[in-house]
Amino acid sequence: MANNAEEIKKFLRARRDAVRPSEVGLANYPGRRVPGLRREEVAQLAGVSVDYYTRLEQGRLTSASEGVILSIAEALRLTQAETQYLRDLLRPQLHRSVEPAPPQQVRPALLRMLNGLHDQPAFVLGRRNEVLASNDLLDALFTPFNHRPPGERNLLRWLLLDPAARSLYLDWAQITSEVVGVLRAEAGRNPDDPQIAEFVAELRSASPEFRTWWAERTVVERTWGSKRFNHPVVGRLDITYEALSLPGDPDQILFVYAGKTDDDLGRLRILASWYAQSTTHPITAGQGTAQPQRGEPGEQEPRQA
CATH class of the missing domain: 1.10.260.40 (lambda repressor-like DNA-binding domains)
Known part of the structure; x- marks a missing residue:
């Protein structure tokens, strides 16, 4: 910054x-x-x-x-x-004093809660929009974040640089520009954070849209709302979401999605079934290659990105 x-x-x-x-x-x-x-x-x-x-x-x-x-x-x-x-x-x-920030960890109880939400995609975002943890349905809706290398689990980087993300969101420009505004708010809270500065420099180099939106200096805080998707497996999908600050770590935000209508809930269940029955992670909204094999549903321990 x-x-x-x-x-x-x-x-x-x-x-x-x-x-x-x-x-x-x-x-x-x-x-x-x-x-x-x-x-x-x-x-x-x-x-x-x-x-x-x-x-x-x-x-x-x-x-x-x-x-x-x-x-x-x-x-x-x-x-x-x-x-x-x-x-x-x-x-x-x-401002809080800026010291080298330790890696963020999601509490085991919260990980279990995420995995228990079978009809609701859910994930935890950390500083700079890193996906710290996600459940299977979120991975099926977006991309298998849990199977990406640690440096590639950033929501904003995925939105800006993965072409499949543009196809998934019917309102891609609006959604992505708002996430840029969220990063602007984080930069204001932590103006001396070198990791934010490095991340901004990376995105400015890689994305012309990011350069435009960053220069506009729009600031956005996560709250609640709705989103529209065109998913390659289940088609049109409308969801509502809530963004919840977690006690004990204000830099972690829990997002919980829900189908907007009964039809949307039904599509989410179809998506969950499709993902669970795959012996390998198929092509999802943001991933173009096969992923490592997974075990039977219920055998997997709670995971953390």
Whole structure:
């Protein structure tokens, strides 16, 4: 991630450009030379001096009070996630001390719970969108993450770089850009994490879409919602999902999917049966080669990615 002053500058400018004058009650007369708001307009809306806001946006100020942050967030119509990102940028004294992060581990009880969800794809995401653990139905829906090398179990990397992921999601661009926004939020919480910086550099080099979405500086927090798939085995599939923070490790998020309708639940059960009856992992949504053989259903110990 860029240094703090540079990121403050780029984030505020990007958000200012994204606000149309009419959205905040200002006239959008012909000949305006900026796509969004002027600095003086943001300053007026936020109740701060033009000089103060200018210095802030230019990166010459790298901290602000909570009241100023909230006023600027309101002026720029920031979402809750974007407001927290601005808070992370402008109140660096609140950051956790950054030390080499130990490998994340999923609790054995949680692994057993994942494997007990037979009709619901489920997985645990860690820092930087690593798939720390997944159940069989999630592997059948996406790709056999549990059989990928450890360095290839990253959800965002899979979404961006595996062509099959683009075919699986009917709304691939929307979903993937949101996951990029999740990584942006993580970068704000941990601005000095070298592993995030390395991951961002890798994706910027490998994916033009990532470069575009990263530059837009949209920030997204995981919550709940729905997704639409076109799976090569069961066809059209609509699901709902919940993203749950795990107690004891806020950097781990449990995702649980469910069929949106009874028909979708039936397709998930067909998918589970197809996956369980395979003596080798067949081609799934994101994998083009045969996978190692698996035992009979129920013989396998809970696994961790």
